[in-house]
Amino acid sequence: MKNTISVLAIFSALLAGSASAADLPARTAPAVAFVPPPSFSWTGPYVGLNIGGGWIDRNHNNNNWGWGWNNNGNNSGGVVGGVQLGWNYQISPLFVVGLETDFQGTSIGGGGGNNNWWGDFNRVRVPWFGTVRGRVGLALLDSRLLIYGTGGFAYGEVNRPTFSWWGNNNNNDVRGGWTAGGGVEWAFLPNWSAKIEYLYTELNHNNNGNDSWGLIAPVLFPNSIIAGWNTNGNRHTRINTVRAGVNYHFNLFTPAPVVARY
Structure with missing residues (x-):
């Protein structure tokens, strides 16, 4: 009888211990929450490539070839392509400032059809x-859309034939100017x-004033309209x-996504 009572006591104690353990909180791994970047x-900094088209606006070029015989009403187009290198700084969620330099090779050049019977003296090329x-x-749409204005210094080579008393001369200059867009x-x-x-x-011309005909005409015909x-x-x-381009950005200062543990 005593043995039976002892077995029942031990069994009751085991049941009570199991119930107490079930009431304790489970020991599991801490929850991991992903914080969006x-x-x-x-x-x-960034670097990229671009390609597009360009044309010379000749309607406003201030050239005087005599009695209005010119072809300034024509536009001359070609392909434009090159590389760009720059640096942006986002000073706030909305505003971005930066600096960019680019170099373009072009096939922009004047064509035929000049009204001058003596030659094509308005033919301009920009290599x-x-x-x-x-x-x-302005950075919009979660900062992924950037609408910007730009402006600064420009330089380039302009090939423009000039008229001479003895024939045509090529006037090839590297000129400076400005740009905006x-x-x-x-x-x-x-x-x-x-x-x-x-x-x-x-791009501005150096305006050296050394054309032969422009120097000789006043001497030979001082009282003439010539x-x-x-x-x-x-x-x-x-x-x-107008050009399209693609840029690769070296996001050196963008923080990595944060993983928090609770």
């Missing part, structure tokens, strides 16, 4: 040009963006470009 940041520009933009850029991947951009670029002929004017080469 911050919105896209434009801060950092290459480059710019150094500032950028100011704007565009829109979309960050479609964490390190990649695509853009569409328009630039207006004006003396008023001048083949050296205040020339400006005005270039319009």
